[in-house]
Amino acid sequence: MRSAPGRALNERNSYFDNIKFFLIFLVVVGHVISPLKGQEGFLFDLYVMIYLFHMPAFIFVSGFFAKGYKKKGYLYKVFKKVLIPYFIFQLIYSVFYYLNGSANSISFDLFSPHWTMWFLLSLFCWNVLLFVFAKWSWAGLVPAIALGLGVGYFDFLGTYFSLSRTFVFFPFFLLGFLMKKEYFQKLKRSKYTSYIGAFILLVTFILVYFFFPEEGIPWLFGSSSYADIGVGAWSDSLIRLSQYFISAVVMFSFLVIVPQKNYFFTIIGQRTMYIYLLHGFIIQLIQTFVSKNVLYEFAGNYALLIGISLVICFICGSYYSKKLIPILN
DSSP, X not given: OOOOHHHHHHHHHHHHHHHHHHHHHHHHHHHHHGGGTTTOHHHHHHHHHHHHHHHHHHHHHHHHTTTTTTSTTHHHHHIIIIIHHHHHHHHHHHHHHHHTTSOSSOOOOTTSXXXXXXXXXXXXXXXXXXXXXXXXXXXXXXXXXXXXXXXXXXXXOSSGGGHHHHHHHHHHHHHHHHOOHHHHHHHHHSTTHHHHHHHHHHHHHHHHHHHOOGGGHHHHHOOSOHHHHTOOOTTHHHHHHHHHHHHHHHHHHXXXXXXXXXXXXXXXXXXXXXXXXXXXXXXXXXXXXXOHHHHHTTTTOHHHHHHHHHHHHHHHTSHHHHHHOGGGO
């Protein structure tokens, strides 16, 4: 029986909220286990697996919801909800790092993003880039990918203004923009796609376990030139091109296994920006007041690390967090 239009719309909304919940959960997990990944083999493999696709997927979904970029007031809305929080939290992080001893002085450099703040700066730039690339439709992916490959040859493009990541990850944003809801429906329509997606994720994790080198991690960040990563050969762009392909395959495998129904965590998927902005302070406070030796003792306690990540998501994604950052409402 065909679903009523209203019900179908709700299910689609729940689906995207579920996607965003799981992705922000993976963001938090990745940051929680980051200082521990060198102490435990499984955490290293999990970290690599997460970074293979979680930011490409987040950027892809952000692009999907940027379809109104030509509407009057759209860019101002993005400025208000993305750049203003970026500037505010850049200042907060500057003070925070001084207070916790990470910095010797308070330095207000608005265009050298602190830690997770790069995403906000890049998100605004991706929306602006749509005015150039979106008019070419699917053909725009070709120059977007070429740009993402080419920036790796320029050493001066790094974390400043988040230029490297902006260009490296833009193809995923553009791909998300080009996707239509019908495409997602087709992906979810077959009962076998979820099994295929799960199988691909499992195989990818096994391949990461056996073959992914420790020195390969900087490739996943997209923030360094090929020379800075330590390779510097003319063929390095082929490595990034293969990374694009692998990340896209893993990303779509993840998307097809996400459930469509409304669950208790679905509403948290509507508040991912609050979690993204706030979770870093909780993790940084833990790392400030708990010594590395004590933290390392918990490296093998996977259930605890996952539990902490979930608690952080629900705290930062609560109703009270919305009141804490009214600029996003």
